[in-house]
Amino acid sequence: MTTTTTIANAVLPLNTGKTIPQIGLGVWQAQRGEATRGAIQAALRLGYRHVDTARIYGNEADVGAALRASSSEVPREEVFVTTKLWNADQGYDAALRAFDASLTRLAVDYVDLYLIHWPVPGKRKDSWRALETLFESKRARAIGVSNFLVPHLEELLGVAKVVPAVNQIELHPFLQHRDTRAFCKRHGIVVEAYSPLTHGMRLDHPVVVEVAKRVGRSPAQVLLRWGVQHGLVVLPKSTKEERIRENGALFDFALDEGNMAALDALEEGLATGWDPRKEA
Secondary structure (H helix, E strand, C coil): CCCCCCCCCCEEECCCCCEEECECEECCCCCCCHHHHHHHHHHHHCCCCEEECCHHHCCHHHHHHHHHHCCCCCCHHHCEEEEEECHHHCCHHHHHHHHHHHHHHHCCCCECEEEECCCCCCCHHHHHHHHHHHHHCCCECCEEEECCCHHHHHHHHCCCCCCCCEEEEECECCECCHHHHHHHHHCCCEEEEECCCHHHCCCCCHHHHHHHHHHCCCHHHHHHHHHHHCCCEEECECCCHHHHHHHHCCCCCCCCHHHHHHHHCCCCCCCCCCCHHHCC
């Protein structure tokens, strides 16, 4: 990254020919209503151009309201909007209906990325066929998956007409999914890191704290910068403006080889949420 890179222009290429902003605001567990709307509006003011929601989060309508409230300063077409297909809505016809409902709640004509949220056994292949239909219609400008590991991806690629553009999984130095990342790289699939801050569980880890001291940044910024330098899209979440600002200030410093190696050595298989390694 050069010093001219900012949160607004840091993007990664997708296999669709489009790009995806490398830093996104996640809104999982964000309270419905003003908290979510205010966080998104603040993020857009601060240069964020990527918002990640899902049907199961229950706040798609708030995301849409925030986009409309900010549209005079940041037009809809400048914001990369992601939402996801929940487990109970999987299957071909059900997925198409669920997508229509998400568009209605968001009050948009299309989403920039639509993901299968989890690899539900027995339904994920039919769900992917539905996403391919949405991609062909351009109502989903890109399609992908979430929480898919190598066996799930191998199965999907065996039947897919469209290779996923994105795989969103929990990723941080304490859970690196190196085999999945390598598989995605070979197939041109961008990897997104959710829970990149470990839900705060490892922000006080001695190695993270020491690296933060060396570079004069916060532990959170160190974890996020690690993801940036590994070529990941990172999706920190917060509803506090100062924290949103801090999480986006990642492009005026870098981690040298020694600091990256120290963080790379922290792998411990720590899943802070539902673990897809247990999914058949």
